[in-house]
Amino acid sequence: MATKPQAKKKSVKKSKPMRTAHKKVAPVVATAPVKRAAAPPVVTEPVRPKETAKEREARERRQEVLHRMLLGKRQAIIREIEESLGQSLTEDQQRRLESARDVGDQALMDLERELGISLMEMRNRRRQSIDEALMRLHEGTYGMCAECGVEISEKRLQAVPFAKLCVECQSKEELLEKIEREEDRD
Numbered sequence: 001m002a003t004k005p006q007a008k009k010k011s012v013k014k015s016k017p018m019r020t021a022h023k024k025v026a027p028v029v030a031t032a033p034v035k036r037a038a039a040p041p042v043v044t045e046p047v048r049p050k051e052t053a054k055e056r057e058a059r060e061r062r063q064e065v066l067h068r069m070l071l072g073k074r075q076a077i078i079r080e081i082e083e084s085l086g087q088s089l090t091e092d093q094q095r096r097l098e099s100a101r102d103v104g105d106q107a108l109m110d111l112e113r114e115l116g117i118s119l120m121e122m123r124n125r126r127r128q129s130i131d132e133a134l135m136r137l138h139e140g141t142y143g144m145c146a147e148c149g150v151e152i153s154e155k156r157l158q159a160v161p162f163a164k165l166c167v168e169c170q171s172k173e174e175l176l177e178k179i180e181r182e183e184d185r186d
Contacts, residue, residue: 066157067137073161074130081123084116129162145169 051059101109136142143152147169156163165173 062143062154063137065154066143067134069158070130070134070137070161074127074134077123077127077130081120081127084120084123126162133162147173 133142143157144150145152145166146164148166150166152163152166156167163170
């Protein structure tokens with residue numbers, strides 16, 4: 001085995017420390033070792049038992065039917081919103097009508113305007129709920145009860161396309177809300 005020749009040690013002259021006028025040296029502080037941040041959690045799809053090709057086909061068909069149904073409902077709501085927007089008068093026309101009316105007519109027009117705004121907000125909330133349902137469909141959680149995990153019937157989803165609970169769980173929730181309201185009254 002060959003050994004390395006040792007390098008000659010250089011002699012180091014010790015010199016007197018130089019004085020500096022304004023330099024301050026920060027004291028060295030021992031710190032605990034830095035912990036590395038954990039990797040972000042990995043989102044996985046819900047664990048499902050192995051499904052046969054037939055079951056997978058049925059599930060995909062159901063999702064396609066639900067997707068078409070949601071898009072149809074969304075389009076209908078958007079048409080309603082557009083129609084109500086188209087029926088509203090221009091500001092100039094409205095000012096002319098308002099100036100020619102008496103106080104009673106003015107109150108009636110204000111009531112109709114507020115009702116129109118309320119209906120518009122209600123339609124927009126329904127559209128947002130359907131958009132959320134489309135997202136859940138894309139994620140694979142649409143049509144499944146959020147409480148018990150059972151599949152929500154297509155009839156219920158046709159009636160209430162943004163339903164998150166099956167009929168049984170919805171009934172329980174409404175019953176609990178009713179009891180709470182009665183307790184609040186007492």
